Amino acid sequence: MSPARIIVGMSGGVDSSVAALRLRNAGESIAGLFMQNWADDGSSDCRAEDDRRDAVAVCGRLGIPIHFRDFSGEYWAGVFEHFLAEYAAGRTPNPDVLCNREIKFKHFLDAAHELGAEKIATGHYARVVYEDGRHRLLRGVDRGKDQSYFLHQLGQKQLAATLFPLGDLPKAEVRTIARDADLPTHAKKDSTGICFIGERDFREFLSRYLPARPGEITTPDGRHVGEHPGVFYFTLGQREGLNIGGVRGFEPAPWYVVGKDVAGNVLYVDQGADTPWLRSTRLWTETAHWIAGAPPATRFSCTAQVRYRQADQACAVEVQDDGSLAVSFAGPQRAVTPGQSLVLYDGDECLGGAVIATTDAPLEQRARADAA
Structure with a gap:
C-alpha cells in the first residue's frame, strides 16, 4: 500500500x-x-x-x-x-x-x-x-x-x-x-488555553516552576495598596487576582496592573481601564520574521495586531539595521505587552511579525531613564 x-x-x-x-x-x-x-x-x-x-x-x-x-x-x-x-x-x-x-x-x-x-x-x-x-x-x-x-x-x-x-x-x-457527517466530535467544545495548563488554576501551575516571591503592590507614584504573590504571575492590563479591597484615599474603582519591576519585586497598579499608565503609541521589537523572506521595504505603512483578535491598528514600520522593528501607531494602544507578538498585515495578507521588546508606555520610559 x-x-x-x-x-x-x-x-x-x-x-x-x-x-x-x-x-x-x-x-x-x-x-x-x-x-x-x-x-x-x-x-x-x-x-x-x-x-x-x-x-x-x-x-x-x-x-x-x-x-x-x-x-x-x-x-x-x-x-x-x-x-x-x-x-x-x-x-x-x-x-x-x-x-x-x-x-x-x-x-x-x-x-x-x-x-x-x-x-x-x-x-x-x-x-x-x-x-x-x-x-x-x-x-x-x-x-x-x-x-x-x-x-x-x-x-x-x-x-x-x-x-x-x-x-x-x-x-x-x-x-x-x-x-x-455524524462525526463524533461535532458537538465537542472548542479547547481553550494551553494543553499543559488545561482547566487548572494558572497561578498554581506556574508556581510549580517559578516559586512564589511575595512583594509589594504600589501605585506608580509609590503608594502602597497591597501585597502580591509574585510579579511574574501577572500581566499588563490584568484586573483579576489582585485582591485589593477598599483602600483609604482612593475611589472604589477597579484596579489594573500597569507595570512590573522584576528586580525590585514590585507590582504597579492603577485604577480605571483607561488609565494613561497603560497607553503607548510606539513599540520596539526583537528580530522580525518575514513570511516572504524579507520585509516589503525598509519603511512602510500597514496594519498590526498586538494581541489575538484585536481590530486592525494602522501603523508605520521602520526596519532597523539589526532586523528589529520600530513601530508607531496612528492612535494610542492599551496594555501592549512585552513578550507578546506584533503581527503585521497588508489587507488580508499576513506579512510576518516579531516579539514585542518594549514600548513608550510611561513606566517603561521611566525604567529606561533610571537605567541610563
Whole structure:
C-alpha cells in the first residue's frame, strides 16, 4: 500500500475532523497523525487522552489510518523552557506561536515526510495562496476565528507543504458539516488555553516552576495598596487576582496592573481601564520574521495586531539595521505587552511579525531613564 499523500494533524477536535473529512471527500490520499505534546504530570487536567480517543474515533469513522508521535520532549525544549524563562523575566510569552513554529510546522512536518507524505494539513482558520512566485498567508474567511496571528512565524518552505482546508469556511458551517457527517466530535467544545495548563488554576501551575516571591503592590507614584504573590504571575492590563479591597484615599474603582519591576519585586497598579499608565503609541521589537523572506521595504505603512483578535491598528514600520522593528501607531494602544507578538498585515495578507521588546508606555520610559 502506497503512503498517504497528505498527513492531517488530528487534534481530537471538530476543526481537524472536518479538515480530514473535506480532504477525503475531495478524493485525496490522507492519513491522520495525533501529536502528544505534553508529558502526563499526574494532574489529570490535560485532555490529551480524551483527545487521542476522539482522534482515533474520527479516523475510524472516515476510514483512514492514524499515526501517533510523542513530541513532548521537543515541546519542553522548544516551547516550555522559553515560556518559563519569559515569565521569570517579567514578560508574557505566547506559547501558541512557538508551538506552531517548533512543533506543528517543524517536527510534525518532518514526521509526515518520514511517512512518505508530500504535505500536511491542519484545522487552522487561515489560507495559503501562491502568487507572483511566492506563497502568501491570508486570514481565514471567518475573521472571528482567523488564526493567521499564530502562524506568522511560518516561512515559504512550510507554507508550500501545508493545506488549510477550513480557511474558506465560517465556524458555524464547520459544525454543521461535522454533524451532517455524524462525526463524533461535532458537538465537542472548542479547547481553550494551553494543553499543559488545561482547566487548572494558572497561578498554581506556574508556581510549580517559578516559586512564589511575595512583594509589594504600589501605585506608580509609590503608594502602597497591597501585597502580591509574585510579579511574574501577572500581566499588563490584568484586573483579576489582585485582591485589593477598599483602600483609604482612593475611589472604589477597579484596579489594573500597569507595570512590573522584576528586580525590585514590585507590582504597579492603577485604577480605571483607561488609565494613561497603560497607553503607548510606539513599540520596539526583537528580530522580525518575514513570511516572504524579507520585509516589503525598509519603511512602510500597514496594519498590526498586538494581541489575538484585536481590530486592525494602522501603523508605520521602520526596519532597523539589526532586523528589529520600530513601530508607531496612528492612535494610542492599551496594555501592549512585552513578550507578546506584533503581527503585521497588508489587507488580508499576513506579512510576518516579531516579539514585542518594549514600548513608550510611561513606566517603561521611566525604567529606561533610571537605567541610563
